[in-house]
Amino acid sequence: MKKWLNQPVVDANGVLMHGETDEPFTKCDYIDGFHKRIVGILERNGYNIIDTNKLKKDLARFIYNYSH
Incomplete structure (x- = not known):
């Protein structure tokens, strides 16, 4: 299981950029x-x-808009 961020960081395409692991979401x-x-x-x-x-x-x- 991947770990989730408390506040996800997504780009405009809905790609979650980084989690607590090194793997991109x-x-x-x-x-x-x-x-x-x-x-x-x-x-x-x-x-x-x-x-x-x-x-x-x-x-x-x-x-994306809400998080920036």
Whole structure:
């Protein structure tokens, strides 16, 4: 298991730059889990998510903007 940062550092593409290990995190390591939780919440509330890749990019952009 990789260790997570308390405050993740992501670039505009949603790639988590560095963790507590020397291995760089990938987009899948960080965005996918968050994205699945968001999609689940939206679908339970009646939203139909058509373009999940666009949602991932939007989430990545939001996280990048919020963290800078």
